[in-house]
Amino acid sequence: MKNNKKTTNIKFKDYVNYVLIGALLLYGLVLLLTGGLRLSTAQLLVQMGYSIILAVSLNLVVGFLGELSLGHAGFMCVGAYVGGFCAVFLKQAMPEMKLIILIISMLIGGIVAAVFGFIIGLPSLRLKGDYLAIVTLAFGEIVRNVFMNQQAFGGARGLTTGSIIYDTRRSPTLFIAVFVVVLIMIFVIQNLVKSKHGRAITAIRDNEIAAKAMGINVTFYKLFVFIIAAFFAGCAGVIYSHTTTPVLYSFFSYNKSIEILVMVVLGGMGNLTGSIIASVFIAYVNFILQNQLSGPLASLRMLVYAIILIVVVIFGNAPALKNFREKYSISAFFSRFKKKDAANRKDDEAKWHRVPTKIKMDAILSTDLNPNSDMSIHGDLGNNDGKGGDK
Amino acid sequence: MSEVMLKTENLGISFGGLKAAQNVNITINKKDLYGLIGPNGAGKTTVFNLLTGVYQPTTGKFFLDGENLTGKKQESINRKGIARTFQNIRLFNNMTVISNVMVGLHNDPKYKSTPFTSMLRLPAHFAAEKKMRDRAKELLDIFGLMEERNTLACNLPYGKQRKLEIARALATNPKLLLLDEPAAGMNPNETAELMDTIRFINKEFDMTILLIEHDMKLVAGICEKLTVLNFGQVLAQGNTSEVLNDPAVITAYLGEDD
Numbered sequence: 001m002k003n004n005k006k007t008t009n010i011k012f013k014d015y016v017n018y019v020l021i022g023a024l025l026l027y028g029l030v031l032l033l034t035g036g037l038r039l040s041t042a043q044l045l046v047q048m049g050y051s052i053i054l055a056v057s058l059n060l061v062v063g064f065l066g067e068l069s070l071g072h073a074g075f076m077c078v079g080a081y082v083g084g085f086c087a088v089f090l091k092q093a094m095p096e097m098k099l100i101i102l103i104i105s106m107l108i109g110g111i112v113a114a115v116f117g118f119i120i121g122l123p124s125l126r127l128k129g130d131y132l133a134i135v136t137l138a139f140g141e142i143v144r145n146v147f148m149n150q151q152a153f154g155g156a157r158g159l160t161t162g163s164i165i166y167d168t169r170r171s172p173t174l175f176i177a178v179f180v181v182v183l184i185m186i187f188v189i190q191n192l193v194k195s196k197h198g199r200a201i202t203a204i205r206d207n208e209i210a211a212k213a214m215g216i217n218v219t220f221y222k223l224f225v226f227i228i229a230a231f232f233a234g235c236a237g238v239i240y241s242h243t244t245t246p247v248l249y250s251f252f253s254y255n256k257s258i259e260i261l262v263m264v265v266l267g268g269m270g271n272l273t274g275s276i277i278a279s280v281f282i283a284y285v286n287f288i289l290q291n292q293l294s295g296p297l298a299s300l301r302m303l304v305y306a307i308i309l310i311v312v313v314i315f316g317n318a319p320a321l322k323n324f325r326e327k328y329s330i331s332a333f334f335s336r337f338k339k340k341d342a343a344n345r346k347d348d349e350a351k352w353h354r355v356p357t358k359i360k361m362d363a364i365l366s367t368d369l370n371p372n373s374d375m376s377i378h379g380d381l382g383n384n385d386g387k388g389g390d391k
Numbered sequence: 392m393s394e395v396m397l398k399t400e401n402l403g404i405s406f407g408g409l410k411a412a413q414n415v416n417i418t419i420n421k422k423d424l425y426g427l428i429g430p431n432g433a434g435k436t437t438v439f440n441l442l443t444g445v446y447q448p449t450t451g452k453f454f455l456d457g458e459n460l461t462g463k464k465q466e467s468i469n470r471k472g473i474a475r476t477f478q479n480i481r482l483f484n485n486m487t488v489i490s491n492v493m494v495g496l497h498n499d500p501k502y503k504s505t506p507f508t509s510m511l512r513l514p515a516h517f518a519a520e521k522k523m524r525d526r527a528k529e530l531l532d533i534f535g536l537m538e539e540r541n542t543l544a545c546n547l548p549y550g551k552q553r554k555l556e557i558a559r560a561l562a563t564n565p566k567l568l569l570l571d572e573p574a575a576g577m578n579p580n581e582t583a584e585l586m587d588t589i590r591f592i593n594k595e596f597d598m599t600i601l602l603i604e605h606d607m608k609l610v611a612g613i614c615e616k617l618t619v620l621n622f623g624q625v626l627a628q629g630n631t632s633e634v635l636n637d638p639a640v641i642t643a644y645l646g647e648d649d
Contacts, residue, residue, distance in 0.1 A: 188510045195509030195516060196497055196523060199486065203494045206483035213443060213477075215469035215498045215563055224506060270485075 014194075017186045020276050024048065025179040032173070042172030044287045046243050049178035050236040051279035053185055055263035056272055057232035060189055062261070063270035064198065065225045066205030067124050068133040072260045074120075074140030075113045075230040077252035079237025080159075081147045083109025084247050087164040087238070098166060102177055102242060109238035110231045116143070117230020121223040140257050148249040158246030166242045178239055185232050190272060192228070201225060202270070266312060281312075396421045396599040397567055401451035402441055403623075411437045412623045413450070417601075419567070419616075424593050425601045426614030426631065430643055434623040435603045436478055439569050442601075443475050444468040456566055470498050472566035476556040476573060478603075484545035488536055488555055491544050492527040495562025502526075527562065534558045534588070550581040554588065561596065568592070570602040574609050582606060586613050611635060619643065 028045045031037035058072045087105035094101070116139075123135050153159050166174035192198050201221050203211040212218055241247045263282050267274025285308055289301045297304070315321060396419050403413035412434040419425045427435050440446045442453060444465040452461040460468050474495075483491050496502055504519040531537045534554045539547060544555060553573055560568055573589065574582045586609055592598050593613075604610050610617065610631070617634040619626040621643040627634045634640060 191512050191516075192506065192510045195506075196493065196502065196504060196519065197506045197509050199490050199494050200497055202486055202490075203483045206485050207481045209445070210477065210481035210483065211494070212465040213445075213469060213475055213481075214495050214559065215466045216494065217466050 014190070016273055017190060017276060018183065020273065020280075021052070021179055021182050021186060024280070025176070025183075028175050028179075037172055039167060039169050039172050040287075040291065042167055042175050043243060044283065045175035046167070046178050046239065047287065048280050048283040049175060049182050050239045051260075051263065051283040052182050052276050053232050053236040053239075054260045055267065055275040055279035056185060056189055057229040057236075058260050059264045059267070059270065059272060059275045060193070060201075060225055061229045062264050063268075063275075064193060064201050064205060065222065067222070068129060069120075069136040069226075069229075070133050070254070070257050070261065071120065071136035071138075071140035071143075072229075072233055073252040073254070073256035074136075074143040075116060075233035076237035076240065076256070077140070077144045077147060077249070078113040078116050078230075079109035079234030080241040080247050080252070081153050081237075082112045083234070083238030084159050084161045084164070084241030085153060087242065088159075088161060091163050099177065101164065102166065102174075102238075105242075106181070106235050106238040109241075110234040113234025113237065114227045114231040117226040117228075117233075118223060120230070121226030124222050124226060125219055137254065137257070140252065140254060144249040144252045154246060156249070158248040159241070160246045161241050162245040164242055165245060174239070174242060181235060181239070185235075186272070186276075189228070189232075193272070197221070197224075262309065266309075266316070394421045395419070395454075395457070396423070397442075397453065397455055397601070399442075399451065399453040402438070402448050402453055403450040404437065404441060404446050404448050410623050412441065412620075415451070415618075415620070415623075415625055417618050417625075417628075419599060419601060421599055422593065422597055423599055424589070424613055424615050425599075426610045426617040427601060427603045427620065428605070428607075428610055428617060429620035429626070433620040433643075435620055436571060437623070438620070439475060439571055439603065442468075442569060443473055469563055469565075472564075473569065474560035474563045474565035474567075475569035476553075476560050476571055478571040478575065480549075480552050480556055482544040482552055482556060482559070484543065486544060487541050488544055488547065489524070489527050489531060489540040491555055491559050492530055492562045493523050495559040496523050496526055499564060530558050530562055550577055550584070553577070553585065557588070557592070561592065561598075565598070567599045567601065570600060570604075572603050572605065574604055574606045582609055585609070589613055607635070 024045065028037065028042065031041065054072060054076060058069065061067055061069045061072075083105040086108045087101050090101045090104060120136060120139050124132050127135060147153050147159075148156055166177075193201070200211070200216045203214065203216055204218055204221055208218060240251075244251075259282065263279040264275055266282070267276070267278030285305060289305055293301055293304070316325070397417065398419075399415055399417045401413075402415040402417075404411055405413070415434075415438055417425075417427075417438075427438065429435050437446065441448050444460075444463055444467075447462060452459055454460065455472055458471065460471055460473070463471070483494060486494070502519040502523045504516045509516045528537065528540070531540050534557070536547075536551060536555060536558065539551065544552065547555060557568075557570065557573065570589070574585055577585060589600065589602070590613055593600055602610075602614070614631050616629065617631050618628045619634060619637075619640050626643055627637045627640050
C-alpha cells in the first residue's frame with residue numbers, strides 16, 4: 001500500500017510542470033475565444049513563454065550540470081538574429097504561411113545557436129566555476145557586438161523584422177505556438193533529467209572525479225547539455241524576433257543573462273517547476289512595472305524591480321523567516337496531505353549525523369609502540385622491535 | 392596456476408623532480424585479496440591514481456587481464472573493468488542512495504538507452520530504467536542499504552557511506568576493485584563488519600580486490616598478499632605474515648633503532 005501511494009506522489013510531481021504551462025495556455029485561449037485578449041496581454045504571455053524557455057534551459061546548465069554560465073543571452077541573440085534574418089527572407093518567398101515560417105526559422109535559429117553552444121561547451125571541459133563564468137560572459141558580449149557590426153543584420157539600427165511580427169491586433173495567436181514549444185521543451189528536458197542520462201549529468205555536478213571513475217563520459221555530457229540549452233535559448237531568441245522590431249543588440253546585454261540567472265536562482269537550482277514559476281513571476285513583474293507605473297514612479301521602475309527581487313530572495317532564504325515559510329509555503333500546503341512523510345524525514349535528518357573522519361596513521365603508531373596492544377599483528381611488530389634492541 | 396588479473400611493469404610517475412612512484416611491479420592473480428600498505432606519503436594513492444587513469448604514468452605499463460590499459464582515460468579504464476573507491480568519500484551527495492548505484496550501472500550494455508530515446512520516452516527507455524532500478528535494488532540489498540534507498544547520500548551515516556561507495560563501484564561490473572582506505576574513520580565494530588563485507592565480495596562476486604589500508608588488523612585479517620611502498624618504491628612484497636615481519640617494513644613504519 002505504501003508503495004502505491006509513493007508512485008502516485010511521484011506522478012503528480014511529473015505532471016505539475018505541464019499543468020502550470022497548460023493553465024497559462026488555457027488562460028490565453030479562453031481570453032482569445034471570448035474576444036477579450038488584448039495585444040498587450042498576448043505579448044505578456046509570449047514574454048512569459050520565452051522566459052520559461054530561457055530559464056529552464058539555463059537551469060539545465062547551472063542547476064543540473066553545475067556550470068555557471070553567464071552568456072545565455074548570447075545564445076538567445078544568435079537565435080534572434082539568425083532566426084529573424086531567416087524569417088524575413090522566408091517572408092518574401094511565402095508571405096502567407098506564418099506558422100511554417102516560424103517553425104523553420106526556429107529550427108534554423110536553434111541549430112545555429114546549438115553550434116555556438118558546442119563551441120562554448122569546449123572550454124567548459126577545462127575551465128571551472130568563476131573562470132567559465134567569465135568566458136561565457138565574454139561570449140555573450142562578443143556575440144552581440146559581432147551582430148551589431150554586421151550590415152547584413154541591420155548594424156547598429158538593429159534587424160528590422162517588422163514584416164514577420166506574428167501578432168496582429170485582431171489575432172494575437174503567437175502565444176499558442178510559443179506554449180506548444182514550451183511544452184515540447186519541458187517534455188524533452190524533464191525526461192532527460194529523469195533518465196539515466198540526467199543522473200549522469202547530476203553526478204558530474206556532484207562530483208566530477210567520482211563520475212569519471214564510474215565511467216561517465218564527462219566530455220560528452222557537458223557538450224550535450226550546452227548544446228541542448230543553447231538550442232532552446234536560440235528558439236527563445238527566434239520567438240523574440242517574431243514579436244519585436246527592430247531586434248536590437250542592446251537587448252541581449254549582460255543584464256539579460258543575469259535576469260535569466262535570477263529566474264533560475266529564484267526558482268531553485270535544479271528545480272524545473274521553480275524555474276517556470278520564477279520566470280512567469282519575473283516576466284509579470286516586469287510587465288506590470290512597465291505598464292502600470294506612472295508619473296514620477298515610472299522613472300524608478302528598475303529600483304522597484306530590484307527591491308521586489310531583494311524582498312523575494314530574503315523571504316525565500318532568510319533563516320529568521322524559516323518558521324513562517326514552513327507554515328505558509330506552497331510545499332507546506334501540499335505536505336499537509338502527506339504529513340507523516342514529512343515527519344519521518346525530519347526524524348531521519350536528526351538521526352543521521354556524520355561521523356567525523358580521522359586518519360588512522362597516528363593511531364597505528366601509538367598502538368605499535370604499546371606492547372600490551374591486543375592487536376596480534378602489532379604485537380609481532382613490537383616483539384621484533386624488542387629483539388632488534390637486544391642485539 | 393591461477394591467472395594474472397593485474398600486472399604492472401615498472402610503473403612510475405614523477406611530478407617535476409619528485410618521484411612519487413617508481414618501478415612499481417605488482418602482480419595480482421584472479422580472485423586475490425591484495426593489500427597495498429606503506430607509511431603516509433609513500434605513494435599508495437598515487438598508484439591507485441595511475442591504475443585508474445587520474446594520472447598518466449611517466450614510465451612503465453600496466454595490464455588488466457592481459458590488456459594494456461596504459462594511457463587510457465579514466466572513463467575507458469573504468470569500462471575495461473577497474474573500479475575504485477576514494478580515500479575521502481566521493482559520493483554524489485545530492486542524489487539518492489539508489490541513484491548513486493544507478494550511476495554506476497550507467498555504462499552496462501544491458502541498460503542501453505541513448506539520450507534521444509530517453510528524451511522522447513521511447514519503450515527502450517522504460518525497459519532500461521526498470522532493469523537498472525531492479526539491479527540497483529539487488530546491490531543495495533546485499534549491502535543492507537535497502538531501507539535508506541531514497542535518502543540523500545549525504546544523509547547516510549559514515550559507515551554506510553563507505554558501503555554505498557563500494558556498492559556503487561561494484562555496480563560498474565569491474566574485474567578489479569580498488570579500495571582506498573575503506574576503514575578510515577571507522578570504529579572497531581564497523582571495521583569488523585567491513586572486513587566481512589570485503590571477504591564476502593571477494594568470495595561471492597569472485598572479485599579481485601586491491602586495497603590500501605592503514606588498519607593493520609584489517610590488512611592482516613583479510614589480505615593474502617601485500618606490497619609495501621615507501622618513498623614511492625616497493626619495499627617488500629609477498630605473503631602477508633612474512634611481509635609484516637620484515638625488518639625493513641618495521642623500520643619504515645617505526646623508524647630506525649639508535
